[in-house]
Structures are given as structure tokens and as C-alpha cells.
Amino acid sequence: MHQPVREELEDYLAGGTPPSNRFDQHLKECAECAAEVGVLREQVSLVRALRADEEVEPAPGFYARVLNRIEQRVRPSIWSVLRDPSLGRRIAVASAALAFVISAYIVSTEPFRMTPSASSTVAIQQLSRQDTPATVAQDRDVVLASLASFREN
Amino acid sequence: MDHRNSEEAALVRRIQARDEFAFREIVERYQSKVFSIIFGILRNHNDAEDIAQQVFSKIYFSIGNFDFRSSLLTWIYKITVNECYDYLRKKRVRKLVYESDFSEEDALRMENSDTATDQHTPVDTALAQRDLILKLLEKISEEDRTLILLKEVEGHSVEELSRMTRMNENTIKVKLFRARQKLLKAAQRLNRSGPTQV
Numbered sequence: 001m002h003q004p005v006r007e008e009l010e011d012y013l014a015g016g017t018p019p020s021n022r023f024d025q026h027l028k029e030c031a032e033c034a035a036e037v038g039v040l041r042e043q044v045s046l047v048r049a050l051r052a053d054e055e056v057e058p059a060p061g062f063y064a065r066v067l068n069r070i071e072q073r074v075r076p077s078i079w080s081v082l083r084d085p086s087l088g089r090r091i092a093v094a095s096a097a098l099a100f101v102i103s104a105y106i107v108s109t110e111p112f113r114m115t116p117s118a119s120s121t122v123a124i125q126q127l128s129r130q131d132t133p134a135t136v137a138q139d140r141d142v143v144l145a146s147l148a149s150f151r152e153n
Numbered sequence: 154m155d156h157r158n159s160e161e162a163a164l165v166r167r168i169q170a171r172d173e174f175a176f177r178e179i180v181e182r183y184q185s186k187v188f189s190i191i192f193g194i195l196r197n198h199n200d201a202e203d204i205a206q207q208v209f210s211k212i213y214f215s216i217g218n219f220d221f222r223s224s225l226l227t228w229i230y231k232i233t234v235n236e237c238y239d240y241l242r243k244k245r246v247r248k249l250v251y252e253s254d255f256s257e258e259d260a261l262r263m264e265n266s267d268t269a270t271d272q273h274t275p276v277d278t279a280l281a282q283r284d285l286i287l288k289l290l291e292k293i294s295e296e297d298r299t300l301i302l303l304k305e306v307e308g309h310s311v312e313e314l315s316r317m318t319r320m321n322e323n324t325i326k327v328k329l330f331r332a333r334q335k336l337l338k339a340a341q342r343l344n345r346s347g348p349t350q351v
Contacts, residue, residue: 010311010326040333043340046286047305049279052193055185058202063180065202066209073210 002026005033012037013044161225168216179225180209186226187233193306194237194287204240208233224317230307231299238291285343292339297332304329 001009004026012019027034167175187208191201211232219228290298303309303317311329315322 006330010329014310036337039337043286043333043336044305046282047290047301049283050193050286050302051306051308052189056188056192056198056201058184058188058205062184062202062205063177066180066206066213069206069210070213073214 001036002030002033005030005037009037009040013040162221165216165219165221165225168213169219176213179212183226183229184209187229190230190233190306191237194234195240196283200240204233204236208236211236222319227299227303227317230303231295234299234302235295241287241291289336289339289343292342293332293335297328297335300325300328301332301336 004022005012008019008023011017012023027037164175164178168179184205187205188201191204191208192198195201195204208229212229215232219225290301293301300314300318303314304311309317311322311325314320314325318325320328
């Protein structure tokens with residue numbers, strides 16, 4: 001497209017002001033520019049067909065619906081929670097705390113057990129030797145039976 | 154014109170500070186404009202509602218990035234047109250998936266019926282022309298597209314566009330000229346690949 005047409009093209013396509021003589025003269029003489037301007041005018045009319053013929057208003061409550069959509073985007077879904085990188089760290093801390101609590105519970109409820117040492121074995125033996133009324137009577141019977149059998153001999 | 158000191162800029166700053174009343178004001182001020190832009194492109198009320206909700210939700214989340222280089226209307230306009238194109242792209246993909254389920258015979262029958270309606274009814278001709286220009290506008294950059302639409306659809310003058318975009322008038326004229334040339338080239342490429350006009 002040549003300079004005289006290029007300079008006035010926007011004004012010409014807008015259609016407000018009449019083109020200058022220079023512009024008109026050039027279009028008469030230059031078939032190439034005339035053809036291109038023709039196509040551009042057609043293009044403009046096609047683009048202008050995208051203009052809404054009437055003012056379009058939304059149905060009542062549009063703002064509330066917009067807010068609702070915004071809230072939907074803000075509210076995290078279950079999948080977005082799973083994608084959270086801090087989730088793994090939180091799970092690890094919670095697992096460690098749970099393991100500690102379980103261990104503490106097991107230790108506190110376990111009956112007292114001790115591996116017997118040499119001194120404790122003696123103590124146990126001494127304890128087991130402590131006389132109870134039943135064993136005293138049993139021992140006396142044994143002694144009496146021994147004495148009786150000695151006299152007979 | 155400096156967009157930082159306008160009344161609109163004060164409103165934007167209030168939204169950036171999470172003032173819900175300011176956001177409501179923006180929605181109420183621009184809802185009709187946004188609906189009209191969408192309806193002009195898609196000609197469907199139900200889709201317009203859904204896309205308009207998406208536009209304002211996007212405005213809410215990205216207003217923090219609004220840098221006052223253009224007017225708020227220009228920014229909203231760009232978001233709205235982009236959302237329309239996003240919708241059209243998704244619709245096209247859905248259509249392709251749907252059509253891939255057809256048998257060859259069904260596809261042929263549909264193709265023939267499309268051709269028949271294209272040749273005969275003026276309503277379908279207008280529809281085909283709108284589809285064509287939407288397709289061509291998709292081939293140019295977001296900035297060029299917004300500029301052409303603001304000029305031709307919204308009817309803004311070069312002077313107004315200069316104020317809205319903070320670019321001088323000559324730059325606007327050059328940009329518009331280049332955008333128009335790109336549209337022509339896109340139409341020529343489309344003509345070579347299939348039977349279309351423009």
C-alpha cells in the first residue's frame with residue numbers, strides 16, 4: 001500500500017471525514033491500493049458485525065453468582081490438600097508423636113521384670129526358705145518320723 | 154493520560170487491598186459492558202453468563218497484577234475477549250471429540266447438510282462470516298486483536314485509543330495498520346487452504 005493511502009487509511013475506514021483529493025486521486029490511479037482498500041473495508045464491516053445489537057444485562061443476582069464462583073476457587077478440594085508439600089512433613093511429625101505416645105503407654109503398663117543377679121538369687125532362696133505354718137508342720141512331721149525310726153533301730 | 158491518578162485507579166487500589174465493596178462497584182459498573190462484548194462475539198445468553206462470571210473471577214484474582222499502563226476498561230476488555238476465545242477453543246475440542254465417535258457415513262451426512270445450509274440461508278451466511286472473522290482474529294496477537302476490536306466494535310477513535318493505551322496516536326495508527334495487514338494475510342492463508350472469502 002502506498003504512502004498517500006496509508007496516511008489517511010484510518011480516517012477513511014472510520015468514515016467520519018471525507019478523504020482528501022490526494023487520497024481519492026491515488027485510488028483512481030493505483031489499482032493495487034484500490035483493491036486493498038476495498039478488501040479492508042469488507043474486513044471492517046465483518047469485524048463490526050461482532051458488535052452486540054442491544055445492551056445486554058445479566059439476570060438479577062449476578063454479583064452473588066460471581067462471589068460464589070470466587071469462593072469455589074478459593075475453597076481447597078481434597079486433591080489440593082493432598083498436593084500440599086507440607087502435608088508429608090506434618091504426617092511425619094504426627095507419626096513420630098504417635099509412636100512416642102504408644103511407646104510410653106507400653107512401658108508404663110508392662111509388669112516389672114528384672115533379670116536375676118547372683119545376690120538376688122540368694123535373696124530369693126532366703127525368701128523361699130522363710131517358714132510358713134504349713135512347712136513348719138511338715139518339717140516337724142519329718143523330724144518326728146526320723147526320730148521314731150531311729151529309736152526302732 | 155496517567156491512569157494512576159484517576160478515580161478508577163483509586164477503586165482498583167481498594168480492590169487490591171481486598172475491599173469487597175470496591176469489587177462490587179467494579180462488577181456493577183462493567184457487567185453490562187462485559188455481557189455485551191461476550192454476546193457480540195458468541196450470540197448466546199447462557200454462555201455469556203458463564204463467561205462473564207469467569208471474567209469477573211479472573212479480575213478479582215489478577216487485579217493485583219494490574220499495572221495502570223492501560224485504562225481499566227482496556228484491561229477488562231482484553232480479559233473478556235480472551236475468555237471468549239478460550240471458550241471457543243474448548244468448544245472446538247469438545248466438538249472434535251464428539252465427532253470422532255461418528256462413523257464415516259454419519260460424518261459424510263453431516264458434512265453434506267452443512268454445505269447445503271451454507272449455500273441457501275442468509276442467517277447461516279452471516280453466522281459463517283462471523284465464524285470466519287473470529288477465526289482470523291484468533292490468528293493475530295492479543296494486543297492487535299484488542300486494538301482492532303476496540304476500534305471497530307466499540308467505536309473508539311484513534312485519539313481515544315491513544316488515551317486508553319498511553320501510546321501516541323501515530324503508534325496506534327501504525328499498530329492498527331499492521332494488525333489489518335496481518336488479518337488480510339491470515340485470510341489469504343485460509344483461502345489457500347479452503348474455500349473462504351475476505
